[in-house]
Amino acid sequence: MNRRQIVLVIHAALLIGALFFIVPALTAWHPLHGYLLSITFYWLFFCLPVIGWHALAGDDGRLFSEKLAWRDWWLLPALLVQVGIVAVVNFVPNTAILSQGGMYLALLIAFINGPLEEIAWRGGFLGTFRDRPRLGFWLGWALFTLWHVPLALSHGLVFDGGVLTLVGGAGLLGLFWAWIAWRTGSVFYTSLAHGLTNVFAFWVLFDRNGIT
8 A cells, every 4th residue: 555545544543443432431421412522523533634635635526526427327216225225224113202303413413424424435545545446445444334333332322223233234334335436436426325314313313312
């Protein structure tokens, strides 16, 4: 790997390591505020720097493009199906506990988190590993999955489906989104799908834990 690639991987590894301490400490202080502060730390000290140093610097002009080759138009219904599956599996069974306050908070967090993650993880690794795309794909996917592990250490929070669903779901969805981003060179549609997916996940998380 070259210097920029090593720096990106080390940055991600340090972020994950730091969150193993930050998440349990902050959520032990206050579940809601601690969780949101942990996410904010992640945005400020990983997503935004990676976007500036790697994703934008490595953009070949397609990173934010909504244009799709004719052979890739089927990816749009595939993403809609993916969002629908999340809604049916995670959201629909929990409609009885959902609140308006949870919805507003979920919308706010989801449509910050989804695009930032797609640009940082998909865009950052795509732009930095153009000379070694397979390595970049798998490293980006593995580290994206691993960063969800510290969230399982949150105090006072119950994740719907447990830790396996939290980390495994991130891994499966991250693999799908990464494949689309690397196929198209763009994070436009994966950002929308990621944001919508996060709305359902965060809404259930917030209301299940009574933190709205």
